[in-house]
Amino acid sequence: MVPVRYLLTCFFLLLFFPLLAQKPEQPVRLELPFDLEATEAEVIALPDSSLLVYHSTSDVWHSAVIFHFTKYDSRLEPVWSDTISIAADSEFLRHYTEAPYTHFIFGENDLQQYTLVRLNNNTGQVQHKRYELEQIDAVYDFVVLQGNYFIIGNNKKEKKPLLLHLSPRSGEVQLLPSVYGNQSTFSDLLADTARQRVDAVLSESNGRISRLQVKSFHANGSLLSSQFILQQENRRLLHAEITPGDSSGRMLFGTYGTRDLQYNQGFFTTPVTATVVDEEGRFYSMLDLENFFRYLKPRQEERTRRREAVRQKQGKNPRYRYRLLLHDLIPTPTGYILAAEVYYPQYTSGGGNNWGLDRTISMGGRQQEGYKRTHAVALGFDKQGVLLWDNIFPLKDIVTFKLVHTVEVGRMPDGRVVMAYPKEEKIIYRVMDRNKFVDEETEMELLTYEEDEKIQETISPGIIRWYGSSFAAFGFQRVKPKKGGSRTVFYINKITF
Template sequence: MYAMPYIRHLLALLFACILVPLLAQEAPTQPVRLELPLKAEDVDIEVIALPDSSLLVYHKTSNLWETEATFHFTKYNSQLQEVWTDTAALAPDNDYIRSYTFGPHTFLVYGGDNLRDYTFVRLSHETGETWHKKFEIEQLEEIYEYRVLQGNFFLIGRNRKDGKSLLLHLNPESGEITPLPSLYGEESSFTDMLSDHEQDRLDVVISESNGRISRLQVKSFDATGKLLKNYFILQKEDKSLLNAEVTPGDTTQKLLIGTYGTRDLRYSQGFFATLMASQVVEGNFYSILELNNFLKYMKPRREERARRRQEQRLRSGRGSGLNYRLLLHDLIETPYGYILAAEAYFPQHSNERSSVLSMTPSGLRPYKLADGFKRSHAVALGFDKSGQLLWDNAMPLTGITTYYLRHAVEVQPLTDGRVVMAYPENTRIVYQIMNDNRYNDEKTELELLPYEENEKIQTNEYPGLIRWYGNSMAAFGFQHIKTKGKGTRQAFSITKITF
């Protein structure tokens, strides 16, 4: 008499076990869409995700001669409903450069026609109220990175005098601008800058090289720009530490996670993770050959051939033949540790013979700027909080080339522990969901949907995709939407995509 409930319970359990994997493979949804009556030729626009699950949309409109301009800021909630909108009275020649969001504020920096003029904006997420101030920064002619710590600004940019990178501290109250001790050698470069708000300090990671070997250095500053401590991280044996991202946390817990090379410092041969305070990297090196999926962008036979040749090279002592230029993403913190994503790229030149010349000139050394940077694939690696590699996965990036060396894909951890990599491709979103080491060779795409069934998105100019909150991303772009029997309209569209 008790068999039937037990059987029903067992069947329900089996059904759930079957259903969960099926649900995990369902296509992403597009629950909300917003259209703004804006055209690409009329505005400059940025979409910024805020920590309270809302979006900040900035756009600038100006007259034909750019003698008058209005700077608009609008906040939308998670359902893309307007919360508030406001404007800021900035000079018409100001153009957006970068932003940094922390707590209840977003900080934005703009550049003027005079390359020494920079305007900084602090915007309240709650009210839209803005503070802004212009500074003349004589030392810089371009800003690469921008962070804020306790209301003080830290900038990395190009030194006007010698073209090298420079780290500056700016006190917005006093207007005092101070160069901070950072780079020394000709081959030195910045690889990361982290505002660690819990520790009230700023960490800057520097790669130092003499052309043959490379090491890393971390400099920690307080909010006033005072140097707190230097950390020198030496390489192990024949491995040179090329670049790294630094994790938040106190000194005993901070990790450096990055890439290493061997003979040619332009190329990475693998990844490493180490405690920042360890001074010497003793372990946690992971060569490309050891990773499960790094080479999965290749066809199976090509991957097998590449692995076989690499093993033969290593046995004969010729060194690695797997050489990749890798563009690192910022570390993503997860409940179990960290995710490091990277994009493998190679510069393209109109004259292939010039591809061996330096892309970062120093002194009178000849060089040739790349015509573009083509991607082969992107990778993601999951580490625990001690720096042990948990999993790795990869996504092919066929046909993606960017003129500037900037990120082409977006990476977002999902609430169930999986990770999604995605990028916009005209009216589609190409994505891959990663589940630990299990590699999926299927190319999955999502077509962006218009408001109505009788409409079609014909084109999507300047498409973008950003990580938002939870399992949702925000896709956007200037679209031409055709309505059956009613012609075509233009709009700047934002679509919420939930995985």
Template sequence: MIRVYFLLLCLLILSAEPLMAQEPDQSLRIELPFDWNKTSVEVIALPDSSLLIFSKTSSTWGSKATFNLNKYDANLKQVWSKALDIPSECEFIRYYTEAPYTYLALSGRKTEEYKFLQVHIPTGNLKLVEQEFKNIDSIYEYGVIQGNYFIIAHNSKDDNPVLLYLNPDHKEPQILPTLYDQRSSFSDLLIDKEHKRVDVVLTESNNRISRLQVKSFDVYGKLISNHFILQNGNRSLLNAEITPGDSTSKLLFGTFGTRDIRLNQGFFVADVASGVVNADFYDMLQLENFYKYMKPRREKRVRAREKARIKSGKEPLNQYRLLLHDLMPTPAGYLLAAEVYSPYSGGSVSTLNYPLLFPSSRRTEGYKRSHLVLLGFDRAGNLVWDNNFPMSEITTPTLTYAVEIAHTADEKIIIAYPDENKIFYQVIQGNTYQNEVSELELLRLDADEKIKDTYDPGVIRWYGSTFAAFGFKNKNNKSYSEEKVFYINKITF
């Protein structure tokens, strides 16, 4: 049986100093009887401040796997539960939410078979769409608008990225027009529900220079407009995020490089309609806090050296690989964040600068981060502030987001990442830099219980300034017997 615990704050914390009183609140926690060796779990934040838990439990004796969907409200109380009758071979790929539905993409028995599960958020009513995509062996990203699917996938026949349109009632997918070759990749897919359109940003290169193409489609896959965002001088446009709105008001926020298009030299903002003519470029030296991950003396030396190189007509020596996060609208404008990373343990360097791009065939052993750079813009695309979050201790085996970011109504930015039974975080505002990262130990159900192992810890932004921290753990309870559970902590900043 699922147990829900209210973790009451003790009088000692209530009477502590103001700094301690600012520690995030952990008032709720649940534990589910899931064994890490048998169960995989996905935690999905929903727009009504609830959580959707998708779980697959496999049997070690080869019997059919069980799939379940459970919805929990903001108080971590179960709202509804659904068992799914799908083949054991199905695996979760990713999800997309267009209220009042959340859509789960699942792999099928065969490589080209996929299932899309439509979940009605209030009631849990389900609709399953089964689809075969010829020559498609991977789905990288997708979105849904008015029940129609726009899918970025990989074509195994020619090894190229492809954009598909699917109306489930017609069953036959349509390849949408754009330029497809191995040097093309998708940088952004934006479902603009308000304006009833879908915008796609495509990166095109010849391995020496790179440009962007923005295509807009209506909800039925018909091309509305097409814009080429051309190179500016020796600056190659590498990746970009697009804002919602009509064609005359859309902005691109992205990165640029020069000689090596795998490396980023700075950021740019451009009007989609006018191409690169009105673009603003910001190299790393122009950012107040970009080099703050270094010690002060080193930062001073690097800045002096780079300024001297630029003054003499040379390129900056320090150029970076950046993993762009999705562009976040804020009350004042937009927030653009990028994780600065490098591959480690030998092997070739992946060209992956964004989750929608496709990595090289050779693999590295992992990726380490140095820091997170954050840029705050107003609604017109003017840079207002920049900041930096140190990430020197973080490595990931694949190039996926290592931190979660949220913003509040009073323009504070919350950054968090998990590590074992702790959450490391900062709450920043504007360009005020902090070199210390706070840590929060996740509260247990019983202070006397002994945690033996923690597996797959995670954290996601839930709603407002609230996050959900989760993972598997093995523990010994009061009776010294071992329990294997999946926990979810509610954390409010």
């Protein structure tokens, strides 16, 4: 006779495992008849569970351009639409949402000319103004506080980052005190709306030693405070993300190295109030992480851990060296999630046609061709900076010619973490339940309107975190129905995990 307890266990497993194996759903798809050759498009998630679609359309000579903004609700039904008339050579650079507005920066062929656009997310009302920013020739990032712009740009003379404050009300542009050394750069820029403050995290170095500096600014650009966090003797602080909070509650979550300032050997957390990351802060080497080396084959991982453990006992520096591209911190009810992409530059031999790629000449006659990813990592911390779990997402055949984020990261309402990226007509994803590593490949094909339709080609695919458990996948596709000719569309698929 089979025990009742055994039958109950089997019953619950039968119920539970289909849930674990359940694939994401695609409840709705939107197709827009955009001309691939004449249209640039961006999809932006808004705080009210809606989507904002920006697109520009031009004629053959690019002499007449129309700039469109359309809002769609969570069912991808249109809410409102509007257009603006700005310089035909305007190019979308960045956006930032400070409810109820979304702000855009457009650049022009004249690298000192920029147009700032303010869009009311509720009504669709648009305002825009053109500015000449003499100090910069590129925009890297920006945030908005009380309608004031804080812009990280490239100093056109010294070729290093700088921070500008721009007041649309007065039209005044001021250079804010920020980066000093030639090897210094910005690590994070955060607008803390609850405390009406902008925090800039600077990574400063002279090539041998490094430190982090946190500068806090009022909405009008005035400096509120500066705090320095120095390195320990054998650990060099490299980059960090900052949390919102009052003066005593802010934390830094970042990376450190031991020798070469280009490479990371681990992660650290510390209060902003600390002057040196010592007993107040915490360091976690790659060896301390349960899953960091899981992207390797089991034997490679075992050899790496064994070799590095011996070096650690001997007091030697680690031999492993990683480059990390940090993502913005993701807040949780009990702390934060820090995600990063692990990458390395790819090189080819010098000479020959460069195919128009933006490459950097390096030593030894080699040309940098791009940045290849090995894996993405997610770390969960409590609010005091204690590491709770870590997990990874192995990445295959991902190369970008610019160092930009390729993986979208989102925390689900049930606490799971989803990492995803588009690959042609598929979405490659990984659902993380704290530190439980899943070696199984997980992917899904994007659905069309009809089951018997076939996606012939996908161009410029993208994916963003939307709201709740939903992401939005988008791009251009050529779709062939069962009967009749193919169509080219700009698609948006809602994906719910």
